[in-house]
Structure formats: structure tokens, C-alpha cells
Amino acid sequence: MSAAPKFKNNVKISERHGAGEWKIEKLALAALMPLSIWVASTGLTLAGADFATVAAWFGNPLNAALSAITAVVFFLFASLAWKVIIEDYVPAPSSRKTLITVSNIAFVLLAAGSVFFIVRAASLPIAGA
């Protein structure tokens, strides 16, 4: 607060954190656009598929890697999005802070769980192989 506010193109530059969080959220969302098209195409491939097909699909390293990337990027985006939502609707600082911490922990667990189970699915024995 000591320095005079700085401006760039007549827009005030943030004094503390800058726009880092917002940028990460947008980059994650941008990355999720092609990934969600890929998820939709995967849905067409795997809908109603039997176990052998699913195991073989996860056995392909490209599919496993893209699944893990999708999961991690999505949960990163979701944690930032939920942070914004909580900040909008929870006025009391203490409960706001608690809720954000809880949601962050939940998203870290979900991301870690996703990677764990994707690796587990990728290492399933494939029938006939």
C-alpha cells in the first residue's frame, strides 16, 4: 500500500498477487477444451464396451497419459473455480478460509486418486496378451 498505484493501458495493476491465479484458471480451461472433445470421442469408443476392450484401451500409454492429464488439469481448474465460487458466496473470512482449504484437500485427493486408478487400470492384464 506504500507505493502509488501503477497503471498499464489505464488499467490498475494489482498491488499484491497479480493475475496469476486467474491466468492459471484460464490456461487450465483452455487446455480442457481439446481434452473434453477427446473425452467425448472416448465416450463414443468405450460406451457399452466389455472389460477386455476397456483394459486394452487403458493399456495404450497414450490413452492412459491423456486420461491422467485430463484428470489433473480438470481438478486444478475445479479447485480454482470452486475457490472463486466460495469467495463469492461465503462472506465470513474464517469459514471461507476453512471451506477453501477443505475443497483444495478434496481436489488434491481426487487428482491423486485419479492418477492412482488410471495407472492401476493401465497395468491390468490384457486377456490373450
Add this chain to the structure above:
Amino acid sequence: MSNHQAAGGTNGDRTGRYVRHPNGHVTPMSPFTSVWRWHITMVASILFRVTIGAATVGAALMLGWIATASSGADAYAKLLACSASPLGLFVWFGLTVVLFSFLLNGARHLINDMGKGLDLKTANLMARIAVWGPLVLAVLFWVALFATGKVSL
């Protein structure tokens, strides 16, 4: 409701834009609910938040699906039977709506965040696509699934 009727700010106020609060203060009514006309961009904006919430639940469900599949053939067979039930199909249909809503509404949000498409005409068009497009795409998706015989009732 009855308060609202009696709440004309001053005796001469015929605009209906003022409310008398319980403490006696007279203030302009919040423009949030009754004065502003509902606009499709507001619907799209609210639906994106709803979509993020639903997508979070959906991602947790997908994690459950992967966890079950990774547990072996027996567990996966049970899950497949559940998925083929009417409730299961309903949930999967919902997940496709959420996925396409995330895609279209996310794209709309990204374009607007870059400062583009903010004129009235484009903003309305993109909002309409973001609101109705997911339903259209999801129905087409399921038509494709049924037509190729991957899913049947």
C-alpha cells in the same frame, strides 16, 4: 409480499422502484431481481457455474468408473449392468450434457475473457449456443450410440 405492496418510497412514487425496509429506510430496489429483464447471457453465465459444480460430481463419478474398471472383470461387469439400467443411462446422459455444456460454455467464457465477442449480437449468439447447444450435442451423441448399437434399451 404485502410489505412490498405498501412500500412505495414516497407517497408520490409511482415508479415502484423503491422499497421501504423493516427499519423504515426507503431505498431504491435492488436491480437484481425485479427491474432487470432476464437475458440469455445471464442464463449462460449462471449455467457455467452450475456446469462446473455438475462436472465436479461427474469427474468424481468417472473416477469411480475407472476405479471399478481397474478392480477387474467381475467388478466391471457389475458396473456395466448398472450403467445399462434406465437410471444408469439417465446418469450417463446427464454426464454427456454436462460435458458438452462445459465445452461450449467454457469456450464462450474463454472468448469473452480475451475481450472478444462482447458486442450484443455476438454475446447473445454465443450465450444461446452455450445454453442450448449441449442438449443438441448430447442428443446427437446418444443417437449415434443407439444407431451404432453400442447402447440399447
